[in-house]
Amino acid sequence: MPEYSNSQLSKFEECALQYKFLYVDKIKRYEEGIEAFLGQRFHDAMEWLYGERAFRVVPLEELLEYYEKDWAKQWHAEVVIRKEGRTQDDYRLMGRRFIEDYYERHYPFDEGRVLGLEKYIRFPREASPAHMARGSVRCRDEVDAYA
Numbered sequence: 076m077p078e079y080s081n082s083q084l085s086k087f088e089e090c091a092l093q094y095k096f097l098y099v100d101k102i103k104r105y106e107e108g109i110e111a112f113l114g115q116r117f118h119d120a121m122e123w124l125y126g127e128r129a130f131r132v133v134p135l136e137e138l139l140e141y142y143e144k145d146w147a148k149q150w151h152a153e154v155v156i157r158k159e160g161r162t163q164d165d166y167r168l169m170g171r172r173f174i175e176d177y178y179e180r181h182y183p184f185d186e187g188r189v190l191g192l193e194k195y196i197r198f199p200r201e202a203s204p205a206h207m208a209r210g211s212v213r214c215r216d217e218v219d220a221y222a
Contacts, residue, residue: 078197078207105153112154113166117173119145128184135178142174143167 087094096102120142127133146167156163197209 078209079200080209084208107151107154109154109156109161109163109166112149113170116142116146116149117170119149120174121177125184132183135175135182138174138178139171142170146170 083094083098086097097104120138123141124133124138150163154163156166195209197207200206200208
């Protein structure tokens with residue numbers, strides 16, 4: 076039974092030909108949108124934070140240092156910024172603010188017990204039960220860590 080991720084469905088709705096190039100023809104895409112890049116860096120920082128949480132509470136400055144190093148290490152020339160007048164630095168600083176806000180809201184990170192960082196899920200699509208949707212969710216009991 077075919078399975079589709081949210082990003083695949085969104086890409087198809089946006090442009091069926093782009094969907095075909097990416098997911099049917101499997102043409103390698105080198106370009107990465109800055110929003111996706113920023114989201115992945117935030118995700119990486121949260122994964123590291125909660126991995127460390129099993130042993131200690133990470134100071135904010137250390138978390139931000141991890142984020143900055145990951146940003147620099149992962150940055151590549153194919154990251155595309157489409158918003159006119161915006162720079163890499165604008166997005167990097169936005170990510171820092173996201174991390175600072177998250178940290179302030181959830182410190183000392185003891186709202187629940189961490190069960191895992193992500194869990195793969197799949198379920199039938201309501202609109203088309205013969206097709207499965209798939210994705211991953213961040214796992215916690217009691218509290219959503221990313222709320």
